[in-house]
Amino acid sequence: MESTDESEDNLRESRQSPEVDQDFVAPPQRVSQIDSVTYSSFLRSLDDEHLIEHINSCSQSKDHSQITASIHDSKLIASSPRTNRVERQLSLDEHNFSSVSTDPFDDDLDSQLLGASTPTRATANPNDDSADAYPDDEQNNTVGEIHAFGDYATYFRTKHLKQQKEDEEYIKWDLKRRAQLNGGRAVAVKPIFEGCIVYVNGHTNPSINEIHRLIIVHSGKFISYLSNKGAATHIICDRLTPKKKVEYRNYKVVRAQWVVDCVASNELLDWTQYRLISEIEYGQKRLQFGDSPTRHSGSDSVTPSNESDSELANSMADNNEDPLLEELEDDFIEPIEPSGSNDVGSKGEKKIMDAKHPEFLKHFFANSRLHHLSMWKADLKLRFLRRIVKENKSGETKRTSQGIRVIFHVDFDCFFATASCLNRPELDINKDPIAVTHGGKSSDVASCNYVARNFGVKNGMWVSQAKKLCPNLIMLDYDYKRYESYSSEFYNYFLSYDIFDSIFPVSIDEVLIDASSHFAQNEENLVDMVNALSTRIRDDIFKFTKCSVSVGVSRNVMLAKLALRKAKPNGQFFLYEGVDEFLDSISVKSLPGIGRSIQERLADVLNQPKTMDIYIRDLKAFSKTKLISILGDKTGVKLYEYARGIDDTSLVIDTSNPEALLGRKSVSVDVNFGIRFDTVSELDDFLIRIAKELYSRLISLGVCGSNLTLKLAKRAPGAAVNPAKYLGMGYCDFVNKSSHLGVPTNDWGIIGSELKALYRMVNVPVKELRGISISLTKLRDVENLKSSKQMKLPFKKTKELVRTEFGAFSKLKPIDSIQIESGSKRKSNIAEGNVNISGYHDYFNKESEIDWEVLDALPWDLRREIQKELERRGMIPVSPSKAPPGTKAYLQQLIPTQIGSTPKYVRVFEKPQLKSPRKRQKLHSKSPSPNKQVMVGESQFYDCSVINELPLNIKAEVLKDMKYRKKVKEFDMTALKDKVSMKYEKSKAMVDEVSSEWISQQRTILQRPKFLNEKVSVHQVKLQLDKWIQSSLIQKGPHVDDVHVFASYLKDLSKQNVNSSMILINHIWKVLKYHESILAMSVLVESDEVMYMKEGIAEWKSSIDVHLLPIVDSDFDI
């Protein structure tokens, strides 16, 4: 019925506005032969993504002469059921038997049906668990022999494997049950859903179980996942995340109520009345964009399930009283494009500081408040972790389990505003309305004081709006250095106490303190003591920083946070008694970890407007089960307990396992500002820069990772090309792609190439890019990796000593760019090896997930059309004039990562692996300049295809032979060597660049030696140096990065004490002499190790000359 109409509607509509939904564009109707004009215009009408889908879908057709027809069909199958005729025969009324409590499904269908189809549903008891996926036990009563078919719990658990069979059994069982209830007579169940294949996504009301039951009982088919796309005819879903919305565009996505209503009315109702994704919604404005400082994060769009689209549009237009909406609209105003200015003037346009600028990252991060906040936080967490490790406090938990906890939460009042204000003596933070911001009209208010807040100004607001609310708002600049120094005072203050069980940094301006044991003995005057300490803290911090802090205290973290909220500004509050009354009037959103999403989901259930506050007293009406069904397992329980003042969040810093000692699980670099590219080449450059940024962070953290994720923000359809915020990201969809590197690495070259490859696997045109994030996970400690590699070497490292180093110098421990050699055999991937050298990727403007095998298998005429279209779009390089390029090999070579998803690289970087020095030494000895390090095997191409094999196949004696040289020449070693050294030079230059950036980062840390009272003795440094020298000698000398870092350390040290620097350099010299003398005595005359070490010593000496001595500069002589 409606399905056919629907497709035609879509066809019609898409002809009118081809941009809206191209999935239903009609392919040519001709079947027997290809009308290339029609077909190519069809191809042309598809956007990139759909074009690729189309190509790949061709594989489903065996008969290529009918390809267009098949394509047509497969599209339609995906979007409409082909056989959904409904039998109109009468059957038993559903209500007559559906409410039997012995139904193993028992979900009280009656009340479902009644409640759902009447308005009174809205006022239903929030504790109504009838639709829960967590039926109470007592509902699973037996029903005699019928139970022999198995209870539904078991049935459901195994459904993934035996679903169909089980479904049949359930239907039989159900019929039997119905018959039984009907006095033994057989019952006909109307096959309402015949032909429907249904998939349920996410939480629904009624529950997935219930939908499953209703569907199969009425002859529909239920599938558990969408692995085979297109299999489902309907998707049942009540809440769609943006990602899913895109994914499900081609399906009929209906609300769960559709199923209920169908059953209630006993016929297949028009699904479009229940659709969750409206036709015109795609590409339209979406709500929820103006209210949070992190507007870009998470879901920008949420389907307005209760509003029609026109309402949505109207609300956008009408609601001008809400300044947030106004701001939102700004985002969709298309400014006059200075057309052409982007493309021309390739030389002199370096003025714009966007991501094309080589210095952009540096500039951006130097100014980004969120970047600073994140980095500060990470740094603090690491410092406190190391503090615990060093003092061997095992998480700092003296406290025993009994007794009341006393948690302090201390936080600066509007930190940035207060701190920045201190630079402006003429201003009064208590009288003048003040905000910290970059100043432009679409600039964010990072922090505003309480005077400004009285005008309605809020953090995260744009200046234009804040000015409207408070025309006299005074805007101050950021002053990150100042913030750091106040924070340092703040933390050092708390570290000066020794009464605390635990000090837990929350952020630059905020700390949680467990003081339980301090108050454990005297409970009688607990309140007075706590208040006294709170006052003292506030007074002291103010004395040190002239900034006001507030203090909240209570028996757990959540309550302390709420107490702090009440205390602000410039106050203190000990929430001790009357917790329940206190909680009642707290709004849910102000609970930690509870944000807008949860608030809205609750509002939905309570049938309140989304924006209306929900208070904890409202929450108490919900049972735990109900909350779990709404919010999920953990969150449901958490909220349930929060509502009762329960929170067992621990302030213990975890040091219990190696992963915890790493201090983090991921390292990432996000840039969602200033991302504007015109060509893929520009993007590639940026990807390399961002990879280097990641690399430098990895180096200073001493970690490697093996899983890389690229997250792209793509301008949303309908969003302005230039958002209201200058260089902002505007309104975006997000695309993730991640890859297993196979082995841990920190190598920016590898990361960079992989990023390029990842970009080419998604379908985001360069010009649409608005944000780029990269993230490395599955982290490993470099020291661990190194030591595991060095086990079989004479100089064995003890990682523990290094591990427990703490303070400034711990960041300076010698760190090699990690070198790992994959033991597993992998495919030789020549194309990959060419990435950096030939630059083949410049041919691409777009990328794809095109299945080349499918394309290659197509008949010639079809393939030609598709290839023409791909070329036209720049998605494949223009064919060489001579031959049709359609050979598989050729195309695969172009997309190297297509070949096998199993990787990929051998991660060998910068230095030859110790494992097999022999081979490299021999190769190296052929180099015309033996003193210069040649980094072999930087890419797997060289490493695996040629070099690795040599030493295994050729004996040492033979190596000296002329035959060897001949043999080597047969391998074209000269050309290879040239390439290698070329690449080496290039990468060395880039490493230098990186390390200088890195060093500049390090310096800021070193400039605060007082912080955390960490001092490193010269003796410790010497020990460290010994280890460094020893480990590096067999690698032919120190790593350039390490030298630079050490040099920068020396530089700082020299400022305080030149003598210490000289002592250290002298020490290095002595150690080198020591090793030299050992070598001289060595019996092994020509062993490779000896040669390596000699070379290493030479390299060390030159490093001293070049890098270290100039620092102490004077007439210092060794």
Next chain:
DNA sequence: AGAGATTCAGAGC
């Protein structure tokens, strides 16, 4: 009935 991948949401100013 759990592992691994992906996605979301929330936090700080």
Next chain:
DNA sequence: ATCGCTCTGAATCTCT
């Protein structure tokens, strides 16, 4: 102009 980061834990998906 404008500097819309970064990490975590939970939920959800997919597959076995």
